[in-house]
Each structure stands twice: as C-alpha cells, then as structure tokens.
Amino acid sequence: MTQSPKAGKDPAGSAQGASVPLPAAAAGGPISHAIFRLARLHRMYAGQLLRRIGLHPGQELVMMHLWELGPRRQTDLVRLLDSDAATMTRTVQRLEQAGFVRRRPDPTDKRASLIEPTAASHALRREVEQSWSTLEDLVTSGLTPDERAEALHTLERLEHNLVEAAADSGCEGTEEPQSGGSARP
Amino acid sequence: MTQSPKAGKDPAGSAQGASVPLPAAAAGGPISHAIFRLARLHRMYAGQLLRRIGLHPGQELVMMHLWELGPRRQTDLVRLLDSDAATMTRTVQRLEQAGFVRRRPDPTDKRASLIEPTAASHALRREVEQSWSTLEDLVTSGLTPDERAEALHTLERLEHNLVEAAADSGCEGTEEPQSGGSARP
DNA sequence: AACAGATACCTGCTCGAACAGGTAAGTGCC
DNA sequence: GGCACTTACCTGTTCGAGCAGGTATCTGTT
Numbered sequence: 001m002t003q004s005p006k007a008g009k010d011p012a013g014s015a016q017g018a019s020v021p022l023p024a025a026a027a028g029g030p031i032s033h034a035i036f037r038l039a040r041l042h043r044m045y046a047g048q049l050l051r052r053i054g055l056h057p058g059q060e061l062v063m064m065h066l067w068e069l070g071p072r073r074q075t076d077l078v079r080l081l082d083s084d085a086a087t088m089t090r091t092v093q094r095l096e097q098a099g100f101v102r103r104r105p106d107p108t109d110k111r112a113s114l115i116e117p118t119a120a121s122h123a124l125r126r127e128v129e130q131s132w133s134t135l136e137d138l139v140t141s142g143l144t145p146d147e148r149a150e151a152l153h154t155l156e157r158l159e160h161n162l163v164e165a166a167a168d169s170g171c172e173g174t175e176e177p178q179s180g181g182s183a184r185p
Numbered sequence: 186m187t188q189s190p191k192a193g194k195d196p197a198g199s200a201q202g203a204s205v206p207l208p209a210a211a212a213g214g215p216i217s218h219a220i221f222r223l224a225r226l227h228r229m230y231a232g233q234l235l236r237r238i239g240l241h242p243g244q245e246l247v248m249m250h251l252w253e254l255g256p257r258r259q260t261d262l263v264r265l266l267d268s269d270a271a272t273m274t275r276t277v278q279r280l281e282q283a284g285f286v287r288r289r290p291d292p293t294d295k296r297a298s299l300i301e302p303t304a305a306s307h308a309l310r311r312e313v314e315q316s317w318s319t320l321e322d323l324v325t326s327g328l329t330p331d332e333r334a335e336a337l338h339t340l341e342r343l344e345h346n347l348v349e350a351a352a353d354s355g356c357e358g359t360e361e362p363q364s365g366g367s368a369r370p
Numbered sequence: 371a372a373c374a375g376a377t378a379c380c381t382g383c384t385c386g387a388a389c390a391g392g393t394a395a396g397t398g399c400c
Numbered sequence: 401g402g403c404a405c406t407t408a409c410c411t412g413t414t415c416g417a418g419c420a421g422g423t424a425t426c427t428g429t430t
Contacts, residue, residue: 089410113408142346243416270379271419
C-alpha cells in the first residue's frame with residue numbers, strides 16, 4: 001500500500017484534511033479535489049481486494065459481465081464497460097493467458113471472436129462479489145440507509161453533470177478555445 | 186474521448202443509468218460503482234483539460250505544489266501527493282524533459298536533489314488553475330452553494346471511511362485471510 | 371571509527387488507460 | 401463484379417500506478 005507511512009496518523013480529522021495534499025488546487029476546486037482523493041483511495045482498496053483473488057483492477061468488470069451475460073464479443077464488452085478497443089484487446093489477452101477466459105470464433109462474423117468465461121473463472125465469481133460487498137461496507141460504514149441513498153444520489157448527480165457536459169460540448173470537446181495550442185516538444 | 190459513441194443518448198435519466206454499465210456489480214455495491222463511474226468521467230475530463238495545456242494527469246498536482254511551495258525534494262513531493270517514490274522519479278524526469286522543472290543538487294544532502302519549477306512552467310500556472318475551476322464548474326453545475334457544501338461533506342465522509350479502514354487494518358492489509366493464495370501463474 | 375539501519379533515489383517489471391495507425395472482414399452502392 | 405465505407409480486432413507508443421530490488425548517502429549507536 002502506498003500511503004502506509006501516514007496510516008495511524010491524523011485520526012481525529014472529522015473529514016477535512018484526511019490526506020493533507022491540498023495546495024491551491026483545493027481552493028480552486030474543492031469538490032474536484034475530493035473526488036480525486038476519494039477515487040484514489042477507492043481504487044486502491046478495490047485493487048487490494050482484487051489482488052488476493054488474482055485479478056487486476058478493471059479485469060473484474062469484464063468477468064462480471066461475462067458471468068452475467070455469457071459469451072460476448074470484444075466490441076460488446078467495450079460498449080458495456082464504455083472502454084477502449086485497444087485496452088479490451090489486451091485485457092482479454094491477459095485474462096485468456098491467466099485461464100479465466102476463452103476465445104471462440106464467432107460463427108456469423110469471421111472478424112469477431114466470442115469471449116467466454118472458463119469453468120475456472122466461475123470459482124472466482126463469489127469472491128469477486130464478496131469483495132464488492134466488502135468495499136461497499138467499508139466506504140459506507142457509519143452511514144444510515146437514508147444517508148447512503150443520499151450519498152448515491154449526490155454521486156449520480158455529479159456524474160450526470162459530467163455526462164451532460166460531454167453531450168453539450170458535442171462530445172469532441174474542442175470548444176472554448178482560449179489557451180493557444182499547447183507547447184509540447 | 187472514449188465514450189463518444191453514446192454522448193447525446195440517455196439525456197432524460199435524472200441520475201440512474203447515465204452510462205448503463207451496471208451488471209450485478211451495481212447490486213453488490215451501488216455506491217462503489219457510482220464512485221467508480223464518477224471517477225472515470227472526472228479523470229477523463231481533467232485529462233482532457235490538461236492535455237491542451239501540455240500536461241498529463243497527475244503532473245499538474247506536482248506543478249501546483251512546486252508553484253506554491255517552491256523547490257522541494259522528491260521525497261517531499263511524494264509525501265505531499267501521497268504518491269509513490271518510483272512514480273515520482275519518472276514523473277519528475279518527464280517534467281524535466283518537458284522543460285517544466287529543473288533539478289538542482291540539495292546542498293545539505295548528497296542523496297537528494299531539489300526540484301524547482303522553471304520560468305516556462307509559470308506560464309502554465311494560470312491555465313492550470315483555470316482548468317481546475319472549469320472542471321469544478323462542470324461537475325457542480327446546477328448545485329446551490331448549500332448543495333455543494335453537502336456534496337463535499339459526503340465525499341469527504343466516504344473518503345474518511347476508507348482512510349479509517351486503512352488505519353484499522355494496520356495499513357498493511359494482510360488481514361482476514363480466507364481466500365487461499367491467489368492462483369496467479 | 372565502524373557498524374547497522376533508515377532514507378533518497380533509481381531501475382526493472384506488470385498492468386490499465388488512452389491515442390495513432392494498420393489489417394482483415396463485412397456492407398452498401400453502382 | 402468492383403468500389404468506397406464501416407466494423408472488429410490487433411499493434412505500437414506514452415503515461416500513471418504499483419511492486420520488487422539495487423545503490424548511494426545520512427544518522428544513531430557502540
């Protein structure tokens with residue numbers, strides 16, 4: 001774990017300054033900064049839980065979809081995860097190499113191949129789901145059901161704002177030109 | 186942008202199902218999943234804004250600290266960002282190579298070197314801060330000041346939960362043995 | 371002074387994420 | 401049939417993140 005050196009410290013901070021990395025950044029965007037920190041911690045925890053199982057962060061989502069929906073093509077997985085084709089190619093390759101996934105040629109499209117979970121992978125399913133629950137319990141500990149619902153609503157509202165912003169800007173985001181062409185050698 | 190193909194779709198969803206990638210994962214951890222999605226979008230936006238400036242996600246935090254605090258050693262930066270020494274080594278190398286940072290031997294410690302922002306980098310400062318503000322506006326658009334404060338509080342509470350969990354588990358997290366040693370070839 | 375241990379930094383590796391470019395296969399149109 | 405165009409997948413690259421290991425250098429103790 002990366003931030004070991006500070007664990008145990010700062011146990012009193014009710015909320016503010018849990019990690020203390022707030023420069024002017026915090027002033028310019030407290031919520032952005034909070035999202036950033038929360039995401040880092042959350043990701044780290046998820047990675048930690050998954051590593052015990054034998055999966056890397058990101059792979060578990062692929063597996064969950066495969067377990068739930070059965071064999072899919074890579075394109076389908078890309079759409080489901082809202083991911084990248086190139087990333088999916090390599091993720092599937094690694095999952096295949098690890099024995100959690102198998103490839104079979106698509107009978108109706110010679111370009112595509114069907115990705116299906118192996119028997120070995122099904123043994124992981126319960127553990128993965130349990131890890132999700134563990135993480136959920138960790139992150140929501142001390143929250144009443146009402147507070148959880150409200151937290152969820154807040155997160156979704158923030159997410160919705162970003163999704164809408166993407167749509168508004170024509171999803172190519174070359175708007176608001178103001179800072180000349182960056183100078184990257 | 187990765188998720189272009191879906192932009193413009195699902196414009197009515199008040200919150201739920203903005204991106205539709207919810208398998209059993211969502212059932213097992215709705216808040217975790219929401220954090221995950223929000224973080225992805227947020228990260229993507231930040232990356233997009235920073236790329237125009239000529240920085241990669243993560244580098245901007247280093248620069249902000251340097252701008253604000255002046256020359257620091259790498260270790261200091263690691264602590265400030267709660268990051269990794271190896272990551273910091275390479276990040277600084279790339280920032281140096283890009284001309285945003287300079288290295289100077291620490292007069293009092295031959296092991297260390299002081300990292301300081303270059304004159305060229307100061308031209309970016311305003312743009313970086315402006316990007317933070319832009320992102321903050323995006324993510325909090327439509328929220329009243331009260332709602333923003335509450336959202337911030339929620340995020341910090343979730344973060345605090347994770348920080349505390351790290352402290353509780355002794356920050357080395359080899360607790361709760363239950364799933365034998367992962368079978369990773 | 372000599373040693374052990376901590377510290378600061380570097381290098382090697384694997385992984386996901388994203389961008390750019392390339393190939394094979396499918397599809398529509400003339 | 402021949403053509404352009406799209407789609408599905410792969411490869412190469414850079415980058416952050418994390419783990420493991422190595423080398424200087426500092427520091428406290430004896």
